[in-house]
Amino acid sequence: MADLVHLTQERNAGRMLRSGVAPRSRGWFGERGVYCTPVLPSFTHTHQWARELRRWHPGVLVAVHLRIPDDEPVTVGHYGREPLRCSAAEAARLLRDIPDPRGHEVFVPRGLGSGEVRRVRRIPQGIGWRYQPDAHGRRPCACPACLPRGVFGAARVRERFSLDEPWATKPELMARLRAATTSDEIIEVLWGLGRRNRGGAEELAPLVEHP
The missing domain is CATH 3.20.170 (ADP-ribosylation fold)
Structure with missing residues (x-):
């Protein structure tokens, strides 16, 4: 057996x-x-x-x-x-x-x-490996596939090791939205807002006048 x-x-x-x-x-x-x-x-x-x-x-x-x-x-x-x-x-x-x-x-x-x-x-809870068997001593990967949002300690690892630019704050994004003049600029800001806490529809009122 x-x-x-x-x-x-x-x-x-x-x-x-x-x-x-x-x-x-x-x-x-x-x-x-x-x-x-x-x-x-x-x-x-x-x-x-x-x-x-x-x-x-x-x-x-x-x-x-x-x-x-x-x-x-x-x-x-x-x-x-x-x-x-x-x-x-x-x-x-x-x-x-x-x-x-x-x-x-x-x-x-x-x-x-x-x-x-x-x-x-x-069993002991700290036994074994994490991320990959030979990960100890290596720079951890901070991409969303390897480190999904909500995983314990993920924000700290992303802050230290992510190769991407830090996400803009919501006030920064709203300022960029008000200053945007092209569709590409607006889409980029809306993409960033999608990763932040959502507010009311009134925050997007300036888009009504956009051609």
Whole structure:
């Protein structure tokens, strides 16, 4: 039997113990299933995804230990690259044997029943990597894809590392709107206002007179 670990928010733990793990994720080839990591000799490598997942799932994460047949069809590989189709036992062996398993994941293309859930375990919340496995010491990417609005600490990272010009304040944008004379200038200001708190329609009254 192959032993796997699935990380989830603590609030989901009771439901998974009672009913199993629903196939809520979508794999590389379009199937629905569950992302996991094999139980590896290194505790850190086994739970390596904790810090990265906490960027997207606030709150306490726990490890759900699973056990599936060795010949269970799964996919395995580094995230962002096409994975290999193999058995659960082969996937576990592959990640045990490679020098650096960081960034690798196993995908089980189905849900897991309650009988396959062995236990739920608390884990340290700061374990693993964030952004990418070798990100430590590198300049973080502040683009919206890597650092969406609302992520904890995102504004601070954007302020320090963004290559774009700082966003204009709303008073600055309104002054530019009043001074705008061409359609391109108006569109640029409206684009900037769309990223700020919206006010009343009366603020755009000057546009009524624009040809």
